[in-house]
Amino acid sequence: MPLIKMAAFDVSNQIMTSFAAEKNTAVIGNWVRARGRGIQNGIDFGTAGEIDKIQVDAVSTVLENGFIPIFPCIGWSIAGKPYNISSTQLxxxxxxxxxxxxxxxxxxxxxxxxxxxxxxxxxxxxxxxxxxxxxxxxxxxxxxxxxxxxxxxxxxxxxxxxxxxxxxxxxxxxxxxxxxxxxxxxxxxxxxxxxxxxxxxxxxxxxxxxxxNYGGIRNMTIEDIPDVLNVMRPFVDEGILLPRTEVDLSEQYNDYIIYELDGGIKACAALHVYNERQAEIAAVAVDKRCSHIGVGPKLVHYLIEKAQNLNISEVFVLTTRTADWFEQLGFAPVAIESLPEERQKKWKPERGSKALALKL
Ligand SMILES: CC(C)(COP(=O)(O)OP(=O)(O)OC[C@H]1O[C@@H](n2cnc3c(N)ncnc32)[C@H](O)[C@@H]1OP(=O)(O)O)[C@@H](O)C(=O)NCCC(=O)NCCS
Structure with a gap:
């Protein structure tokens, strides 16, 4: 135990010294009550302890006053006896x-x-x-x-x-x-x-x-527009998404949904309804720092559900480079001629986007 105490407080002091160098005030405290692990299956665990209680109020006061609490991997029993506790469990x-x-x-x-x-x-x-x-x-x-x-x-x-x-x-x-x-x-x-x-x-x-239930999806508001444009920008620059302006988004802001995480907008998508039968899923963009963890599929499924609630029978997408991804979500290639006329008129042969659709 003397060696454990020495090591625990040495590490705490090293951390405190680093904070001091950064002009932060840190406090090492005895906020953890522990009890001995005792004898289990005939093995005496000696000075190894388990966390019994953490004095949350005291730690909160330290934090509220702007200090950084440092916890050595030691807990003390009610009688003040020190026990070694696991720092990861702590x-x-x-x-x-x-x-x-x-x-x-x-x-x-x-x-x-x-x-x-x-x-x-x-x-x-x-x-x-x-x-x-x-x-x-x-x-x-x-x-x-x-x-x-x-x-x-x-x-x-x-x-x-x-x-x-x-x-x-x-x-x-x-x-x-x-x-x-x-x-x-x-x-x-x-x-x-x-x-x-x-x-x-x-x-x-x-x-x-x-x-x-990681992050949250909600409707876009006018105030969100600059952040949504920021999420789209890298993909617009790469030529993957069509450029959109603040005016475009404000005219269609009811169509857009966003995905929020840690108070920031990390993804967006839109559902443009053309007629009673068909709607387009567009502007799907996921901040690269949040990619690969299922945010894109969540947004698409959310819009599919929205379309179903509107009794739409088919959602379609137009894409130049993301066809495989949509196919894996159940979309299948369709002819441009099958899209609503209004959308066909906006289709640019020089861009050559492919159309994929999903029957609902
Ligand atoms: C495509 C996109 C929406 C995927 O979002 P996501 O939240 O990362 O989706 P997932 O969690 O399913 O992860 C993406 C998976 O699809 C794959 N993928 C990404 N882009 C792909 C593409 N263009 N074609 C095929 N597969 C693709 C990734 O490799 C990844 O696979 P993995 O999980 O096996 O590594 C996102 O990458 C994006 O914003 N892309 C740019 C904009 C775009 O293409 N929009 C669609 C046109 S409207």
């Missing part, structure tokens, strides 16, 4: 108690890839084979596929230990997510700038665990 418990928006696990060399794990069929992975995101519904299958093999690995190599830690972090992330933390990120802390990279790059730097 982080997960804290994120739940403090109703955190995000929990980051910064680990040493952990990356969840298809080289080390069996991956369920529909899981999103990057070209390099990294698991980008798992929703809470997918994790049990992931754990089931890998549990047996990983649990039998010995602890002789650092690599094996890392694999076991990844499994344990996935379990903790799942528990935290189910208990109300919207997103948990497992990141390789050895990579410089891993948090900004996870948040701001196209594919992130680690694995994100998220709730099923």
């Amino acid at each position: 982080a997960a418990a804290l994120s739940v108690k403090l109703k955190a928006d995000k929990l980051f696990f910064l680990t040493q060399n952990t990356s969840i890839t298809n080289k080390d794990f069996d991956i369920p069929p529909n899981t999103k992975i990057s070209q390099e084979g990294n698991v980008l995101a798992l929703n809470v519904g997918e994790i049990p299958e992931f754990l089931h596929l890998n549990e047996e093999r990983i649990s039998h690995l010995d602890n002789a190599s650092d690599h094996n230990k890392t694999l076991k830690q990844s499994m344990s972090l996935l379990r903790l992330g799942l528990t935290a997510c189910r208990a109300g933390v919207p997103r948990v990120h497992i990141l390789n802390g050895s990579n410089n700038g891993t948090i900004p990279c996870e948040l701001f790059s196209n594919f992130g730097s680690g694995t994100m665990i998220y709730e099923d």
Whole structure:
């Protein structure tokens, strides 16, 4: 225990020193009550403890006053006896108690890839084979596929230990997510700038665990128009989407829906109704930082449902480069002549967009 205390407070002090260098005020505290794990199946766990209670009010006061709380991986019993607690379990418990928006696990060399794990069929992975995101519904299958093999690995190599830690972090992330933390990120802390990279790059730097009802879809308002144009801009520049102006969008603002996440607009789409029978799904655009996690299909399904409620019998799309994606959602190629006349007139032969339709 003296060594554990020394190590725990040394790490806390290092973190505090880093904050001091950035002119932030941090506080190391004894906000965690612990109890000993005791003797389980004849094994005496000695000074290893479990979290008993976290003094949330005290931590909230620290945060409200602008200080950064630092938690050593030590908890104290009611009688003041120190116990060693798992820092990852503590982080997960804290994120739940403090109703955190995000929990980051910064680990040493952990990356969840298809080289080390069996991956369920529909899981999103990057070209390099990294698991980008798992929703809470997918994790049990992931754990089931890998549990047996990983649990039998010995602890002789650092690599094996890392694999076991990844499994344990996935379990903790799942528990935290189910208990109300919207997103948990497992990141390789050895990579410089891993948090900004996870948040701001196209594919992130680690694995994100998220709730099923991820983000929200709502109708676009006039105030949203500049943000929606920003989401579309990169695709317009690449020639994938047709250019639209603020006036175009304000004239049709009832047709547009947006997808909001963390208070920002991350995707959009529109349903233009031409007649009682036909409507067009258009302007589908998903911010690249949110791609690959099912936002696009969600928007399309939302608009299909909207069209069904209007008793429309067919939705169609016109696209130059995204035909395969729409086909995978059930759309099939149709002739331009089958589109409403008004839309046919706007079709540009030099652009040569293909038409695909879905019967409802
Ligand atoms: C196409 C688009 C809407 C997909 O959105 P998304 O939220 O990333 O959709 P998904 O979660 O289903 O992930 C996209 C999947 O489709 C694939 N995909 C992306 N663009 C594709 C295309 N043009 N053709 C075929 N497949 C494509 C991706 O590789 C990915 O596959 P993966 O999950 O196996 O890696 C988005 O990439 C986008 O905004 N593209 C530019 C605008 C556009 O083309 N709009 C449609 C014309 S109206």
